[in-house]
Amino acid sequence: xxxxxxxPAHWSEKLQTFDRRWIFLAMSxxxxxxLFFPLGLPAKPDPMTKAAYNAVESLPPGSRVFVxxxxxxxxxxxxxxxxxxxxxxxxxxxxxVVFGTTWYSAPPLVExxxxxxxxxxxxxxxxxxxxxxxxxxxxxxxxxxxxxFRDGKGAIIQLFGSDLRKAFDGRANDGTALxxxxxxxxxxxxxxxxxxxxxxxxxxxxxxxxxxxxTRYKLKMIAACTAVSTTDLAPYFQTGQLxxxxxxxxxxxxxxxxxxxxxAGTSGADVLNIGSIVVMLAIIFGxxxxxVSPRRRRGGR
Amino acid sequence: MPAFAMIDVxxxxxxxxxxxxxxxxxxxxxxxxxxxxxxxxxxxxGYLMVQQYTDNLHPKLIVALGExxxxxxxxxxxxxxxxxLLFVKALSRRWAWLGRFPLAFVVAFYAGLQINAVAxxxxxxxxxxxxxxxxxxxxxxxxxxxxxLTSLPGSSPLVAEKLxxxxxQRPFTSLxxxxxxxxLTPAERQDLAAARGTLVGLDASASVKPGQQNWFGxxxxxxxxxxxxxxxxxxxxxxxxxxxxxxxxxxxxxxxxIGFGASFGLTVQGRLALAIGRAYDVxxxxxxxxxxxxxxxxxxxxxxxxxxxxxxxxxELRRRNGRGGPGTAEKT
Numbered sequence: 001x002x003x004x005x006x007x008p009a010h011w012s013e014k015l016q017t018f019d020r021r022w023i024f025l026a027m028s029x030x031x032x033x034x035l036f037f038p039l040g041l042p043a044k045p046d047p048m049t050k051a052a053y054n055a056v057e058s059l060p061p062g063s064r065v066f067v068x069x070x071x072x073x074x075x076x077x078x079x080x081x082x083x084x085x086x087x088x089x090x091x092x093x094x095x096x097v098v099f100g101t102t103w104y105s106a107p108p109l110v111e112x113x114x115x116x117x118x119x120x121x122x123x124x125x126x127x128x129x130x131x132x133x134x135x136x137x138x139x140x141x142x143x144x145x146x147x148x149f150r151d152g153k154g155a156i157i158q159l160f161g162s163d164l165r166k167a168f169d170g171r172a173n174d175g176t177a178l179x180x181x182x183x184x185x186x187x188x189x190x191x192x193x194x195x196x197x198x199x200x201x202x203x204x205x206x207x208x209x210x211x212x213x214x215t216r217y218k219l220k221m222i223a224a225c226t227a228v229s230t231t232d233l234a235p236y237f238q239t240g241q242l243x244x245x246x247x248x249x250x251x252x253x254x255x256x257x258x259x260x261x262x263x264a265g266t267s268g269a270d271v272l273n274i275g276s277i278v279v280m281l282a283i284i285f286g287x288x289x290x291x292v293s294p295r296r297r298r299g300g301r
Numbered sequence: 302m303p304a305f306a307m308i309d310v311x312x313x314x315x316x317x318x319x320x321x322x323x324x325x326x327x328x329x330x331x332x333x334x335x336x337x338x339x340x341x342x343x344x345x346x347g348y349l350m351v352q353q354y355t356d357n358l359h360p361k362l363i364v365a366l367g368e369x370x371x372x373x374x375x376x377x378x379x380x381x382x383x384x385x386l387l388f389v390k391a392l393s394r395r396w397a398w399l400g401r402f403p404l405a406f407v408v409a410f411y412a413g414l415q416i417n418a419v420a421x422x423x424x425x426x427x428x429x430x431x432x433x434x435x436x437x438x439x440x441x442x443x444x445x446x447x448x449x450l451t452s453l454p455g456s457s458p459l460v461a462e463k464l465x466x467x468x469x470q471r472p473f474t475s476l477x478x479x480x481x482x483x484x485l486t487p488a489e490r491q492d493l494a495a496a497r498g499t500l501v502g503l504d505a506s507a508s509v510k511p512g513q514q515n516w517f518g519x520x521x522x523x524x525x526x527x528x529x530x531x532x533x534x535x536x537x538x539x540x541x542x543x544x545x546x547x548x549x550x551x552x553x554x555x556x557x558x559i560g561f562g563a564s565f566g567l568t569v570q571g572r573l574a575l576a577i578g579r580a581y582d583v584x585x586x587x588x589x590x591x592x593x594x595x596x597x598x599x600x601x602x603x604x605x606x607x608x609x610x611x612x613x614x615x616x617e618l619r620r621r622n623g624r625g626g627p628g629t630a631e632k633t
Contacts, residue, residue: 021327031573032579049452054451058458077578078571104352151357154414169360211418215426227571231564239430241422248567249574264587268577275573 003158012293030278034271043269045254051246052222053258055195056086061094063160063194064187068209069113072105075201075226081265082224082252083113083199088122089259090197091135096183098193100147100168102156102204107149118144123261130258141172141181148173153204161190161213191217198223206233207242210241224252305595313596317583318605322583324633332616333609379539431529437518442479454503455496460489473509528556 011195045053059065071079090097092123097118101110125134138144147168150156159167165188178184190196196219200206206223214221214236220243225233227248236242246255253269256262290296305313322337362381368374383403389401440449442464450461463484464473473479480493480503496503506515534546535553542550581587585598 024327027573031576032584035580035584035586051452054458074575077574077581104349104356107352129406149356151353154411154418156419158414165430208418211422212414215422216418227567227574229566230371231560235427235430236422239426241426246563248570250570250575264581265593267586268574268581271577271580272573275576279569279573288426 015289030274043253048245049251049254064096065195066193067197069101070205071201078226084254085259092133097144130261146173158212196221200225321605434521437515439513455493
């Protein structure tokens with residue numbers, strides 16, 4: 001063999017330069033195929049999700065709960081399944097609900113949720129695959145109040161804690177004076193609610209609620225967050241600053257399991273499991289290709 | 302629920318089409334991708350501007366200027382002056398220093414707000430938790446309050462209430478006795494039975510006698526303390542990381558890497574959930590059967606894919622023939 005003749009590249013080196021779009025294709029198939037052929041893998045609640053469920057479950061009928069929908073359309077796949085499950089849970093316990101948001105991109109979503117989840121029945125009697133108590137459609141300004149959006153990030157959350165009515169100029173989103181809504185009587189600040197439910201897609205969200213009002217007013221708060229925020233918020237659960245935490249789609253599936261009505265979280269968790277397996281295989285594949293590379297074994301990079 | 306108006310249906314169609322436009326970036330930076338990207342930015346900014354005006358500027362500045370109260374009116378005028386000063390920074394180099402006043406106000410305001418909040422919620426509560434006793438006594442089923450019983454594996458507020466009522470009649474003699482009392486429903490008994498386990502289950506965290514330890518919990522607390530200390534040593538730079546300190550800080554790096562690994566795994570899950578959400582939408586899985594029949598998402602997806610493929614093929618041909626405008630040079 002002449003000196004100029006190059007040795008054929010090692011198989012691992014060829015694989016190191018393969019088109020990453022093959023991974024995307026594999027991932028697309030891993031996501032789409034289980035949608036048509038669900039595997040029905042179990043989605044069991046973790047302790048943090050169970051604690052969130054228990055916090056809602058222990059509310060006496062007629063309690064009042066504040067729900068902060070701090071989210072945007074991008075976070076709906078992870079947070080919407082929890083929202084539907086927790087609303088069913090709250091509604092079948094006949095809990096009065098007050099909604100608010102600190103995200104400018106949330107109001108159109110909130111309007112849709114009011115129409116499709118709050119003012120409509122989620123699990124009427126006879127719903128297939130559901131054996132729990134049926135819920136009923138909620139009536140605006142009777143069973144629920146939508147306060148709408150307020151800008152101001154942490155500062156406005158601080159004002160919610162000290163004077164909720166002032167933060168919303170004493171009016172609901174539809175202009176009705178809060179003084180004229182019977183379910184709002186006696187509610188001046190967040191502390192007057194029996195539970196705070198936070199749907200958190202980022203800043204401002206559950207972290208700011210904990211920092212600005214939760215610890216100061218010793219509020220009972222549970223949070224549902226995107227998977228990426230779970231490790232940020234889990235310490236607050238350990239310290240009791242959050243009494244429940246539902247992290248991502250998999251945990252939302254666990255909440256659905258506890259409530260007894262399977263939804264998008266459960267079917268999504270099935271897909272999530274397959275997707276996670278593909279990611280793990282890709283990581284193992286990448287590491288094997290890297291570690292068997294002759295160049296790496298010679299000490300190069 | 303009433304049927305969607307035609308404009309809403311078209312909105313769903315546009316959403317599906319734009320989803321595929323964004324995904325077309327996998328082929329190349331093409332006109333379909335650019336269309337979706339520009340639409341997204343334009344609509345976001347337009348929406349934000351309108352909302353800021355209607356929610357902030359109009360009610361809190363324009364309407365509020367009609368305020369009769371002298372002090373509040375004066376404060377609003379101060380706010381307007383600060384906003385004007387901010388613009389001066391951009392318009393005049395000579396008077397740019399005036400722009401520091403509004404910036405200083407905002408920074409000082411948020412610093413004051415944040416320092417108090419973080420000191421309260423992060424430092425106080427977290428240090429208190431981190432310095433708790435390493436002990437982890439088991440929950441005594443015969444004396445513990447209902448809240449403690451609720452937190453047990455397999456339990457719930459209802460089960461806790463029943464356990465409290467049962468023990469008032471006759472104290473529990475064993476875990477088997479507690480989990481098979483007649484007031485528990487078969488489903489509740491099943492949940493409690495499934496949660497049994499000596500390492501992390503019910504047996505590990507509950508007992509019927511006082512003073513027993515959850516040894517796995519104690520081990521977890523010890524690990525937590527070690528992890529905390531070694532991580533802190535890694536960030537302590539006043540001593541050279543050699544010898545014992547070096548070895549301890551190396552353990553700290555491993556603890557941090559485990560934490561980052563957990564974050565990475567959850568980030569992957571989050572991104573997968575986004576992809577699942579879009580897949581659900583373009584396949585029409587998020588709609589009720591009646592809405593799905595109206596929107597016909599799978600057909601719209603198919604048509605969108607065909608339009609985009611044909612469009613990109615045409616664009617690619619033009620580009621190869623040297624008439625594709627910017628980007629031609631890089632490709633050829």
